[in-house]
Amino acid sequence: MRPLIATIRLDNLRHNYQVARAAHGDRTLAVLKANAYGHGAVRCAQALADIADGFAVACLEEALELRAAGIAHPILLLEGVFEAEELKAVDEHQLWLAVTSEEQLRMIEQSAPQKPFNVWLMLDSGMHREGFLPEAYHAAWRRLEASGKAGTITKMTHFARADEPELPMTAAQLERFDAVVRGLPPGDESVANSAGILCHPRAQRNWGRVGIALYGVTPLPAGFEDAADLRPVMRFCSRVFGVRELAAGEPIGYGDNFVTDRPTRVGLVACGYADGYPRRASSGSPVLIDGQRSRLIGRVSMDMLTVDLTDLPETGIGSEVELWGDVVSVNEVAAHAGTIGYEPLCNVKRAHFDYR
The missing domain is CATH 2.40.37.10 (Lyase, Ornithine Decarboxylase; Chain A, domain 1)
Incomplete structure (x- = not known):
């Protein structure tokens, strides 16, 4: 056989998760999308099962692979669903889902889940990739609330340049997020990705989302590499x-x-x-x-x-x-x-x- 070996050190994975969770200061999702960034999603989830607060993946098929392997933790679909039919599996397997667009919001409103969904409502605070614009966010929240289909609604955004700590954009996104969600009913918030967790203390909210740092790779530029004790997995x-x-x-x-x-x-x-x-x-x-x-x-x-x-x-x-x-x-x-x-x-x- 070709002598090409990817050695995956699961103790390092656990160490990195604990570093990120401690830095964030509250519950933290381990992001396992793209087959755990190439490391093997099922094996990584199993290695983290006794310490992780939950997991996040990109899409339904990734979540179902974890459920089939016996992973019972909360699993968030970061991209939500692509077809209304997928909501049946979300309901059956008690998955959490992001709602990032008018189309996804309508799917929720027209659904008939056995139990209300755990929804993470995405605000576009400046990245302009997905999410509701600030002027539309309150209305989206109220529609979810009125639908009776959302049991909990977590306020969520995503940073565009948190991996460039010297730039002001992350602070500006945080200010916009805080201004928009002010006045909504209290509830959980999630804003910090790996770079946000490591470099932006103001991003410490109820839920962190640790991705690349989980695998021991710094998302930060030269001069900031030692912001955390990460170990390559x-x-x-x-x-x-x-x-x-x-x-x-x-x-x-x-x-x-x-x-x-x-x-x-x-x-x-x-x-x-x-x-x-x-x-x-x-x-x-x-x-x-x-x-x-x-x-x-x-x-x-x-x-x-x-x-x-x-x-x-x-x-x-x-x-x-x-x-x-x-x-x-x-x-x-x-x-x-x-x-x-x-x-x-x-x-x-x-x-x-x-x-x-």
Whole structure:
């Protein structure tokens, strides 16, 4: 078998959840959408079952997978429902759901649940992706209340730039949120994502929503990385399975986009973009080979990539390559590919998953 292994450290997952919950100061949902950001939603939910206040997913099918695995915790559908028919499953499985649009509100009003829904009503406080505009929010609340279909209504918004703590937008969104919900009946509020939990104390409300930080990846820019004691959950590793010596002036890989500038010892590694490693990762992207830092050289192929072994004479066939994990941050790799750490994590596939 290909020696490509994603080791998932569930103790680190639990640690990160506890760090986020302590930072938030109140109940916190563990966000497991996109198969727990590539880590395995069911296994992560099971590992958190005795400490988590609840879970959040993007959509119904993700929630039903957790329910089928015996997860009885509250589960919030962050995108709500897409068809009125889905409300039957929401009712049957006692799921919580976001209501972010007029269409979803009408679905609730026209439904006939056995028990009133637990609704999270989304305010568009400035991100302009989803949610009711400030001038429409009170009316949406009153309609839910009048419908008798909503047992509880949690006031909710989402930050656009909480991961840029030096900018004023998050404070402005909080001010807008507080101004809009003032005058509505008291009840739970939820505004903080991972970056909000870590960097914005004013975002501490009744429910936090910890996503990327749950997996030990900071959402924060340089200078703020140590805002919390996060531990990487995934360690993504492969091995060198081929070695060759090239003279100076020789191209490597597709497109000749890397040419050796000295005699170079090249290692061939069993991982490529079909496995989730970013195709656009540039030469110079960091790797760890038998515990020593080196770099990617040449273009990433579908099933393999090439690394520089020149200054590591003791490495060779069978050497372990940490693509990201404990020393090489997935954020470092993502930066070399012009993306963010979320993306490569969500894309991991064709690897053996080793849960510990």
